[in-house]
Amino acid sequence: xxxxxxxxxxxxxxxxxxxxxxxxxxxxxxxxxxxxxxxxxxxxxxxxxxxxxxxxxxxxxxxxxxxxxxxxxxxxxxxxxxxxxxxxxxxxxxxxxxxxxxxxxxxxxxxxxxxxxxxxxxxxxxxxxxxxxxxxxxxxxxxxxxxxxxxxxxxxxxxxxxxxxxxxxxxxxxxxxxxxxxxxxxxxxxxxxxxxxxxxxxxxxxxxxxxxxxxxxxxxxxxxxxxxxxxxxxxxxxxxxxxxxxxxxxxxxxxxxxxxxxxxxxxxxxxxxxxxxxxxxxxxxxxxxxxxxxxxxxxxxxxxxxxxxxxxxxxxxxxxxxxxxxxxxxxx
Amino acid sequence: xxxxxxxxxxxxxxxxxxxxxxxxxxxxxxxxxxxxxxxxxxxxxxxxxxxxxxxxxxxxxxxxxxxxxxxxxxxxxxxxxxxxxxxxxxxxxxxxxxxxxxxxxxxxxxxxxxxxxxxxxxxxxxxxxxxxxxxxxxxxxxxxxxxxxxxxxxxxxxxxxxxxxxxxxxxxxxxxxxxxxxxxxxxxxxxxxxxxxxxxxxxxxxxxxxxxxxxxxxx
Numbered sequence: 001x002x003x004x005x006x007x008x009x010x011x012x013x014x015x016x017x018x019x020x021x022x023x024x025x026x027x028x029x030x031x032x033x034x035x036x037x038x039x040x041x042x043x044x045x046x047x048x049x050x051x052x053x054x055x056x057x058x059x060x061x062x063x064x065x066x067x068x069x070x071x072x073x074x075x076x077x078x079x080x081x082x083x084x085x086x087x088x089x090x091x092x093x094x095x096x097x098x099x100x101x102x103x104x105x106x107x108x109x110x111x112x113x114x115x116x117x118x119x120x121x122x123x124x125x126x127x128x129x130x131x132x133x134x135x136x137x138x139x140x141x142x143x144x145x146x147x148x149x150x151x152x153x154x155x156x157x158x159x160x161x162x163x164x165x166x167x168x169x170x171x172x173x174x175x176x177x178x179x180x181x182x183x184x185x186x187x188x189x190x191x192x193x194x195x196x197x198x199x200x201x202x203x204x205x206x207x208x209x210x211x212x213x214x215x216x217x218x219x220x221x222x223x224x225x226x227x228x229x230x231x232x233x234x235x236x237x238x239x240x241x242x243x244x245x246x247x248x249x250x251x252x253x254x255x256x257x258x259x260x261x262x263x264x265x266x267x268x269x270x271x272x273x274x275x276x277x278x279x280x281x282x283x284x285x286x287x288x289x290x291x292x293x294x295x296x297x298x299x300x301x302x303x304x305x306x307x308x309x310x311x312x313x314x315x316x317x318x319x320x321x322x323x324x325x326x327x328x329x330x331x332x
Numbered sequence: 333x334x335x336x337x338x339x340x341x342x343x344x345x346x347x348x349x350x351x352x353x354x355x356x357x358x359x360x361x362x363x364x365x366x367x368x369x370x371x372x373x374x375x376x377x378x379x380x381x382x383x384x385x386x387x388x389x390x391x392x393x394x395x396x397x398x399x400x401x402x403x404x405x406x407x408x409x410x411x412x413x414x415x416x417x418x419x420x421x422x423x424x425x426x427x428x429x430x431x432x433x434x435x436x437x438x439x440x441x442x443x444x445x446x447x448x449x450x451x452x453x454x455x456x457x458x459x460x461x462x463x464x465x466x467x468x469x470x471x472x473x474x475x476x477x478x479x480x481x482x483x484x485x486x487x488x489x490x491x492x493x494x495x496x497x498x499x500x501x502x503x504x505x506x507x508x509x510x511x512x513x514x515x516x517x518x519x520x521x522x523x524x525x526x527x528x529x530x531x532x533x534x535x536x537x538x539x540x541x542x543x544x545x546x547x548x549x550x551x
Binding site: 239 | 349386389391392393394395397398401434435436437438439442485486487515516518520521533
């Protein structure tokens with residue numbers, strides 16, 4: 001089986017020769033290649049080179065573009081500070097009056113966003129259909145939070161829900177345009193990053209009423225665009241899992257704060273589950289044996305429809321031996 | 333409305349995030365001659381209730397934020413009267429708080445500031461993107477007992493180590509302790525950098541500050 005076929009089978013709950021393994025290598029990959037992180041976020045050739053080197057070393061079943069939650073907000077008008085050695089960070093959010101008048105669908109493919117689309121083109125050209133080429137993009141809630149500021153967005157959720165709903169509609173439309181761009185570039189999959197949808201910020205009621213309809217819209221569009229649709233959420237979102245299960249995405253990626261076997265039980269056959277080896281302590285600071293044990297525990301406890309992965313993007317300080325322990329686990 | 337009715341109404345207004353109604357109620361209470369400490373005590377109870385509701389997942393960050401806005405609106409009304417009536421020893425301790433250098437995510441820090449203030453600590457907020465030297469300078473200036481550091485990014489959390497190291501070089505006769513928090517921060521990380529404590533969220537930060545400065549275990 002090819003890596004791509006393995007991923008396709010996993011999301012369809014069909015048998016696989018082994019559990020697919022698809023760590024989000026991003027920051028670790030650029031560090032491993034000795035490429036400046038900031039440069040990799042504005043230079044598609046550098047980003048693709050780093051990711052392809054990591055693919056050669058680890059032979060994963062999928063490769064993801066770098067996780068950069070500032071790219072879309074910058075395209076919408078946020079000010080970004082780019083400092084050598086670290087990912088770009090947003091230093092000035094977009095004033096409400098400005099974002100209300102911006103044509104988000106038209107500007108989403110501007111600033112650094114085309115770098116990530118171009119990276120997909122390069123990855124696909126080099127890898128063909130051997131493994132799944134996936135683009136990571138900001139989901140509408142996270143894009144809204146990073147564009148206008150998370151505190152501002154949180155307040156507006158209570159004080160002006162109509163504004164937030166309208167903004168999310170426009171950002172969802174922009175997500176669909178960006179998905180189309182990635183599909184045309186050759187992506188097999190697009191994963192919506194929604195760290196802001198963590199339960200502490202977005203309770204189950206808000207998730208159901210405010211975000212879920214937009215996620216469903218975007219996932220439906222992804223399927224129509226011929227893409228595998230993924231959704232990544234951070235933090236302990238256990239109480240929200242029944243709602244995420246109806247997001248329409250093929251696969252739900254969760255971080256180490258969630259008990260993955262329980263999550264699979266809740267989500268059932270609505271979505272495949274991806275995750276969730278700890279990236280905060282275990283991957284950068286644990287031993288290869290500890291990483292292998294964590295991965296084996298997941299492999300033993302999860303049923304069909306599982307993709308072994310990192311809980312989030314692997315940090316730059318991840319030892320190569322630890323990542324090897326992770327990717328080897330399903331091959332043992 | 334009696335004094336007690338107004339206090340209850342004020343507590344409800346803060347919990348509902350009514351940042352226009354809550355200060356009006358505080359003004360009415362002061363006009364009636366209510367001691368400002370009665371008002372701050374009611375606020376503290378409200379924020380404690382909100383903290384418990386947050387930990388039970390009955391409410392979420394947006395609810396906590398608008399309640400914090402209402403709390404701060406009331407504090408603006410009450411503070412002048414409070415300063416007049418204040419006696420030495422009213423405060424549990426002095427805390428300097430801020431987001432470390434390179435990080436502009438202040439949501440968590442703002443919530444911690446409000447809840448520490450509501451619980452009776454004197455809090456000096458240095459804002460976001462704060463260099464290590466400014467934390468230590470402010471701690472010396474305000475005779476702070478505690479520095480509370482926040483970071484939201486893995487790329488900036490290492491700045492916490494700089495603050496801890498700089499604090500360690502200061503005069504041992506006036507020990508200042510450092511606590512840390514924020515999405516990527518863990519107990520393990522706090523231990524590694526030599527911080528005196530870690531809190532996962534705002535209510536736990538209040539409990540931690542009480543443990544360190546007041547010696548009470550309040551979970």
